[in-house]
C-alpha cells in the first residue's frame with residue numbers, strides 16, 4: 635500500500651532537500667504570520683519552491699487569505715496546491731480556486747464524529763482534496779494534537795484526503811491502520827523544538843510511512 639506523505643512547515647533549504655530526498659509527495663510552506671513556521675519573505679518562498687523537483691507537490695498553507703495575499707504568494711511560482719486551513723466557506727473555496735486556477739485542499743477541523751460528514755458534504759464539490767485535522771489548539775493548526783481517529787474508521791471519502799494533527803514517526807502506522815488514510819501530513823512531529831524541523835525526524839517519519 636503506497637501512502638503519500640506531506641511534510642509541512644518547511645522553511646529552510648536543508649529541510650526541503652531532506653524531505654524531497656526521503657520521498658515526500660508534498661512539501662508545505664506556511665503563509666500564516668502567527669505561525670512559528672511562517673515563511674515571511676516572498677524571495678525565500680520562491681527560492682524554497684525552486685528547489686523542489688517536479689512530481690513533488692508544493693503546498694501553500696493559507697488561513698483565511700485575502701486576494702492580495704494569494705496573488706502575492708502565488709506570484710513566486712512556488713505553489714502548486716493551496717491548503718486552506720481557516721474558516722473558508724465553500725463559496726470562498728470556490729472563489730479562491732477560480733481566482734488562482736490552482737487545486738485546493740480544504741482542511742476539515744474535527745472535534746466530534748459529525749464534523750467529518752459535515753465537512754465532506756460541504757466541501758466535496760468545491761475542493762480537489764480534503765484534509766482532516768483536530769479542532770483543538772491555540773493556532774488554527776500545527777498544534778501537535780491528534781483527534782479521535784476512529785471518527786474516520788470505515789468512512790468513504792469521495793475525494794483524495796490526508797490525515798493530519800499530532801502525527802509522529804512512532805504513531806503514524808497506528809493512525810493509518812485506524813483511519814485507512816492513504817495520505818498523511820506532519821509538522822510538529824518532525825520538529826526538535828517548536829518551529830524547528832529535524833532532518834532526522836523527517837527521515838524517520840518518511841521511512842515509517844514507506845514501510846506501510
Ligand SMILES: O=C(O)c1ccccc1N[C@@H]1O[C@H](COP(=O)(O)O)[C@@H](O)[C@H]1O
Nearest residue numbers: 642669775776777778799800820821822
Ligand atoms: O504549522 C502551523 O504553524 C500552522 C499554522 C496555521 C494553520 C495550520 C498549521 N499547520 C498545519 O496543521 C497540520 C497539523 O500539524 P501538526 O503535525 O499537528 O503540527 C499540518 O497540516 C500543519 O502544516
